[in-house]
Amino acid sequence: MTDDVMISLENVSKRYRGQKAPAVENVSMTIRRGEIVVLVGPSGCGKTTTMKMINRLIEPSSGRICVDGADVTSLDGTELRRRIGYVIQQGGLFPHMSVATNVGMVPKMLGWSRRRIDERVDELLHLVGLEPGQYRNRLPRQLSGGQQQRVGVARALAADPPVMLMDEPFGATDPLTRDRLQNEFLRLQEKLQKTIVFVTHDFDEAIKMGTRIAVLGERSRIRQFDTPERLLAEPADKTVGQFIGAGAALKQLNLRRVDAVEWNEAELMHRDESPTAVLRRLDESGAWAVLTVDSERRPLRWVGPRDLEPGQTSLDGVGIPVAVVEPRATLQDALDAMLGAGCGASVVVDDDGRYRGVLDIESLMRAIRDMREVERDRDRGMAEAPPRLPRQSDGSRDSASVRTLESR
Known part of the structure; x- marks a missing residue:
């Protein structure tokens, strides 16, 4: 594993007793430090199962998963999960605990002092846009859906984990709140540079949030693993194109920000x-x-x-x-x-x-014209370029094909 790789999956499968076909079959990918990799695909394709195997909430049946160079099966499962932030829909907060107790739970398990925990809770509530004096003693039921989700993100960040897993974290909120939470999280990511695996069924959200996107088919088989720009411009096959859906040109508006x-x-x-x-x-x-x-x-x-x-x-x-x-x-x-x-x-x-x-x-409209011009320039460059090499699941070029081309 190279220094810039934080997570690697090598031929990872999950088989459940009594089922003929595996839920996840031979998935391989590498995820670099500081990037957001989005797993997207139809319901039931194994997105969440694949993600949960990274922190062993679900144990893999075969294959190898490494986080920061360590095989996860060689680590204590509880200790592993304390080192990986985890965010789910509606924050997954404990309803009978205050905001401060929810956020400070993992640091408490790690043996932090009360003063250090209190300081970290206040720091994180500020970070996610919640005034500590106003929110730290509230119960989850006293918060809006968007506020609960912010607390869930704060809790996942509490012990400053290098890796975060996010399972449709904004899916239960209304569209306006979802946009605001997405923008707020992207602002935080610019500052924190965590390595994030993000599961969603919403391709527009995947385009907006992802550094790279893995489009999954049945049993989490990777149909295409690429940047949002490449996915929109060059779907690997008809199935990927159908999943992207109509209006691919309009979806490119998600690739450029207002600033x-x-x-x-x-x-x-x-x-x-x-x-x-x-x-x-x-x-x-x-x-x-x-x-x-x-x-x-x-x-x-x-x-x-x-x-x-x-x-x-x-x-x-x-x-x-x-x-x-x-x-x-x-x-x-x-x-x-x-x-x-x-x-x-x-x-x-x-x-x-x-x-x-x-x-x-x-x-x-000027921005759209600019993007179209860039796309036309790229298409002209591709027409003049040498033959493209096949991509592996991590987006790199196949080394054997490189040697073949170089020998010509």
């Missing part, structure tokens, strides 16, 4: 301004609408000439509610927000919800 494209500026006005002042600003600027903000520069509504009536004295409740996105959101998120709000612009906000800029439909 990677140019934003525009809105005409900002405080919500306490008069309608007359709004009309004067619109006339001077030629803008289609002004964006009202509160005292913290948090966006409220778009207000245009048609929203103002003669004799109106206040802007309260006037105009169209804004669609907001964070810089870490994808262009697909931004487009969804625009369509949901019924206007051709999304307002970009920071972690505190303050205004940072505007991504409009024209900017989005």
Whole structure:
């Protein structure tokens, strides 16, 4: 195992007594340090079984699994699981324990001091966006679904494990909360650089979250293991193409983030301004609408000439509610927000919800044209390139084929 490989599976299978076919059959892959590898495939294909064998929640029947160079079967199962963070739907919190007790459970098992545990709990709650003074003593039932999931992530991070396993962690939340949790987790990953195995049935989520994606068929057989860009551009076979589904070009919007494209500026006005002042600003600027903000520069509504009536004295409740996105959101998120709000612009906000800029439909179309141009350049380069070599399950080139090609 090379230094940059954190997890390796070598011909791993799982057979259950009384079943003719194995649930997982001869799976091999390598996962590098600091990357998010997403296992995606139809229900019942063995995604979760494969992942659970890594921390031996399910014991493999044959094959070899190594984590950071150590064969997992040579380690005590309980000790192994304490070294690997694990996140499931709805956080998997113990309902009778407080948030602080849930988060501090593994450090307590590892013998940490009370003071060290308390400091770590507060640090992690801050990290996942929950104020410790407000949330540490609450019970899980006193939290929203999104808050429970944040606590689940904090608990998985408590002992600072190098590896995290995530089993459809955001699947039980509503679409808006799921987008926010995905963006928040990607922000954390930029800072923490954990090695993550992430199971989902949602291909759009796989594109957004994954450094690489393993598309699995029956018995977890790998049909393609590649980057999101390559999967969308070059499905390995018809089955992979069908799983990706229609609209592969549109799905490429999940490959670029809002902070990677140019934003525009809105005409900002405080919500306490008069309608007359709004009309004067619109006339001077030629803008289609002004964006009202509160005292913290948090966006409220778009207000245009048609929203103002003669004799109106206040802007309260006037105009169209804004669609907001964070810089870490994808262009697909931004487009969804625009369509949901019924206007051709999304307002970009920071972690505190303050205004940072505007991504409009024209900017989005420019980004799409840029991506298409890059794709055309790549296609032209591929047409002129030498024959491609077959890929192995870890995405590397077959060494025998390399030698054959080099000898020509």
